[in-house]
Amino acid sequence: MRPGDGTVVAVMEVGGTHVTAARVDIADRSLQLGPAHRESLDGGGSADDILAALVRCARRVPVPGGSRWAVALPGPFDYARGIGRYAGVGKFDALYGVDLRAALTASLPGAAGITFCNDADAFALGEWWAGAARGHRCAVALTLGTGVGSCFLRDGRIVRQGPGVPPEGRVHTVRYADEPLEETVSRRAIRRSYARSTGEVAPDVREIARRARQGDRAAAGVFADTFRALGRALGPLLAAFEPTVLVVGGAIAGAWDLVAEPLRAGLTETAPARTADIVVTPARCPEEAALLGAAYLATTPAATAPGEPRGRTRAP
Template identity: 45%
Template sequence: MSSTIIPVLEIGGTHLTAALVESGTWAIDRPSLARVDLQAQGTAESLIEAIGVAADALTAAPGAIWSVAIPGPFDYATGVGRFENVGKFDSLNGVHVRNALMDRITPTPGMIHFLNDADAFGVGEYALGAARGHDRALCITLGTGVGSTFLNHGEPVGTGPTVSPDGSIHHEIYRGSPLEHTVSRRAIRAAYAAAAGMDPATGPDVHAIATRSRAGDDTARQVLDTAFGALGETLAMVLKRFDAGILVIGGSMARSWDLVEPAIRAGMTLEDRRLADFRIERAILPDDAALVGAAYWASRREDHGR
C-alpha cells in the first residue's frame, strides 16, 4: 500500500486515544491526536457511540483503512468482542465491533483492522523504536500487570512451543504460582505493605515505593529487587526459548528504569550467566508505540490482502 493516512484508535480500560498516522514514515499527525475518557462498564451502545464520536473527530477520508488497538479477550480476525467476566467491556461480549463501527463512523471506513494493544506496542517499537532491525524480539509493558508480545520479523507470535501460553508471559509460572502473583502493581503493593506492616489498601503505589527505594528505604528496595528479579529469572527462560535478540521494556514502571533494569538483569543472570550482557532496551516510543504499531499492522494487512 502506498503512503497514506491511517486513522488509529487505541482503546484502553479508562480512555481512548485517536490519531492519524502516515504510513511509511509512521509519523503521528499531532494536531489530530486526542485522548478522551471511556467508561469500560458502559452499555454496548454507549461504548460504540463514544468510540464513534472520537473516530468522527479525526475527519478521515471516505473509505480509509482504519486500525484499532484493543485489549483482549477479543477475536481480532473477525472483530468480535469476547469480554466475558473480565471486569471491562463485558457489554461488548459477542458484539461484532467491526460491523458496529463500520455503521457508526462517518465517513464509512473501507476496512477496520484490529490488533491486541500489547502487540500494537511491540509492533510500534519494531517499526520505529527500540526493536527496529531485530528479527526476533520480546517486547513487554510493565503497568498494572506484565503485557508482552513475541515478534518474528515484526509479526506477533501467539502460539507454538517457543512462546508463552497465548503469547503472554503473565501466564508463566514462577515458583509454583502465576508470575503476576509476584510481578504486578497489586503484588508489589501487597508485598511492600506486608513487609512494612501497613494496610495494602492504603499503602503506597509502585511509583511511591520506587521513590522510597531511592531515598534509602531498604524494605522498598528489597521488594522491588525481589519482584523484578523474579521477572528477570522468568524472562531468561522465555528469551532463550524464543531465541530473541533483544528485550524491549515499556509501560509506567519502566519510568523507574534505574531500579527496574538492574533487577531484571540480575534475575536473568542468576538464571543463566550467559545473559549478563543480553541486550535490554527501554522503549523509545513509550506513549506512541501502540498508535504506530496499529497503523503499521493495518498497512501490512492491506499489502498482503489480509
C-alpha cells in the same frame, strides 16, 4: 498495501482508563498532523459508555471518507470478527458479545473498514518498526501495567509457538513460584507486596516508586524482588528464543530506574551465558508504539508466523 506506499491509516489504542486516536503516515513511520488525541474511558462502564468514549475520541481525528481504521485493544477479544470476549477480567466486561466492528462502523462517518489487533502485539511491532527494536530481526516486547503483556517477533512477524515461546506468545501464562506470573508481577501484586511489607493500605504503584526513590526500604525491596522475579521467569524463555533485544513498555516501565537493574539481574541468574548480550531497554516511543504498530499490522499482510527459524541474528 505495504509500508512505504504513502498510506495514511486512522488508528485507536484502547486501554482500561483511556482511548487514544491519531493518523499514522506509513511512509514516514510517524503520527500525522501532530500528537494523538486522548479521551478518558471507564473500562468498567456500560457498553454504551465505552462505545461513546471511543467514538468521541475517533471523531477528533480528521479523516476523509473511505478511511480505514485500525484499533489496538487488550484481549480476550475475537480480533478477526471484532467481537468482545471479556468475562470476569475486571475491565470491558460490558463488551462481552458486542460486535464492536459493526458499532464503530455505524458511528464513524466514512469508515471504510476496521481491523482489530492485540495491544501488546501492536506495541511490539511499533517499537520494532519505528522504535527501540528497530534493526533487530529477533525481539521480545513486554508491557507492564495491570498485568504482563508480551509479544515475540522474528523478522517483523509475530511468533506464537516454537522454542522459548509461551502459549500464544503470552508471558502471563507462565507460572512463577507455583502461581501465575501476574500474582508476582502486576500492579495488584506490587501493591499487595508493599502492603504486606509495611502493614499499610498500599498506595498506587507510582507512589510506591516515589517512596523507593526517597529511601523507603520496603518500597525499594518490592521493586527489586518483583522485577528480579520477572527476569528469572523470562530467562529460560529468552535463552531458547534468542532475541537480541528486550523492549519494555507500559505504565510501570515509567519507573525504569527501579525496574532495569533487577530485571537484568534476574535474567542472568537463570540463563547467564545466553542472556548476557541481550539489549534490555525501555520503549523509545511508549505513547505512540501501539498506534504505529496497529497501522503497520493493518497494512502488512502475513504479519504472524506459525513458527520460526533459529539463530541470534540482527538486521543490518
